[in-house]
Amino acid sequence: MLKKVAIIGPESTGKSVLTEQLANHYHCPWNPEYAREYLLTIKRKYTYDDLLIIAKKQWELTEQKAEAAKQHGCKVMFTDTEMYIMKVWCEVVFGKCHSWITDKINEQQFDLFLLCKPDIPWVKDELREYPDLEMRVTLFNTYKHLMENQNTAWVEIGGNYDDRFSTALKAVEAIL
Secondary structure (H helix, E strand, C coil), X not given: CCEEEEEECCCCCCHHHHHHHHHHHHCCCEECCHHHHHHHHHCCCCCHHHHHXXXXXXXXXXXXXXXXXXXXXXXEEEEECCHXXXXXXXXXHHCCCCXXXXXXXXXXXXXXXXXXXXXXXXXXXXXXXXXXXXXXXXXXXXXXXXXXXXXXXXXXXXXXXXXXXXXXXXXXXXXX
């Protein structure tokens, strides 16, 4: 049976790097963060409604990658971003969240969450919004609170990139 693993956390905490490393290790498809692709194409400041578009496409792509992983006989599939991230993003930026996103949180089925800590240097790019360590820690604590109040297994991922990969690999092996 396919296991689904979501990598979550504040921006610039190594989620994309870790997702790709794990997928490569297990030779399986992975689902990148759709928001990055979308935001680079709209050429304007994003809106509250854009976040719903992003969430719906992220959901669709996650389902597609899970199906592809099953067809390829993979044991595991990784996704960089899911509905908890969309919820936090909506609430932090706009002070509210689309009900579609909160409904999907109750429907999403992951076997493990890997929560990335903001203990690596922030890397500037054109889409990142929160370079301040205090805000990154606040966001991390928001995700941690969400993890503590749901029923899926989760593991904190911290340290340098090698430590992150090693901790993540042990957590994934534990569910396989």
